[in-house]
Amino acid sequence: MKKTGIFFGSSLGKTEKVARLIQEQLGKNNADIFDIKKVTPGTVLKYDNLILGTSAWGIGDMQDDWEDFIDTLVELDLSEKKIALFGLGDQKKYPESFADGLGTLYCRLPVKTNIIGAWPVKGYSYYCSMAEKEGVFVGLVIDDDSQPELTHSRVSEWVKQISGELK
Ligand SMILES: Cc1cc2nc3c(=O)[nH]c(=O)nc-3n(C[C@H](O)[C@H](O)[C@H](O)COP(=O)(O)O)c2cc1C
Known part of the structure; x- marks a missing residue:
């Protein structure tokens, strides 16, 4: 498996915790992890596989650092990469905008054909989510x-699911 770069933005540490779990499941030799606060575009381009993670803030907002970093990311040619996304949210407190940050991140990526890792909505309870498509x-x-x-x-089920699809 080619190396994967895991890029996360996290305000209270929860998305970081999940990013670390994903890294553990993939194996530390297979995946590096980065806080997008401290990352340069060149680092993103080094990886054939990207895993991007954000939490949800406000209605439709990504985590703060993503709001800045996304403009840099969309300028890069990511069309040859495999991209998997993950998002955090709170369905009890924010059932009308559950995990919307993930939906916004997906929406902002210019190419969608190389995005893998869709996940069932079963087991969650909410009214609306921008992260749900079809x-x-x-x-x-x-x-x-x-x-x-x-x-x-x-996390471990999803990592198993995407592992076969990563380059
Ligand atoms: C002010 C505030 C607004 C939030 N807005 C949403 C929201 O609209 N939708 C949602 O699903 N979760 C929302 N959340 C929950 C966070 O996304 C959730 O706690 C997440 O785990 C935080 O991850 P982080 O610590 O990595 O930033 C909000 C939390 C706070 C404190």
Whole structure:
């Protein structure tokens, strides 16, 4: 497997925690991890596989650092890369905008054909989510606020699912 770069933005540390779990599941030799606060475009371009993660803030907002970094990212040619997305949210407190940050991140990526890792909506309870497209989430959704007991199993199942598709 070619090396994967995991890029996360995290305000309270939850998305970082999930990014680290994903790295563990992929194996530390297979994946490097970066806080987007400290990352340059050149670092992103070094990887054939990208895993991008954000939490949700406000209605439709990505985590703050993503709001800045996305403009840099969309300038890069990512068309030859495999990209998988994950997003955090809180379905109990924000059922009208659950995991919207993930939906916005997906929406902002100019090429969608190389995005892998869609995830079932079964097991979550919410009214609306911008991360849901055609009956599935566009990436892994983690609710470490109201379903923390499911975080580990969801991550390990998703990593198994995408591993075969990574380059
Ligand atoms: C002010 C505020 C607004 C939030 N807005 C949303 C939201 O619209 N949708 C959602 O699903 N979660 C929302 N959340 C929940 C966070 O996305 C969730 O707690 C996440 O795990 C935080 O991850 P982080 O620590 O990596 O930033 C919000 C949390 C706060 C404190």
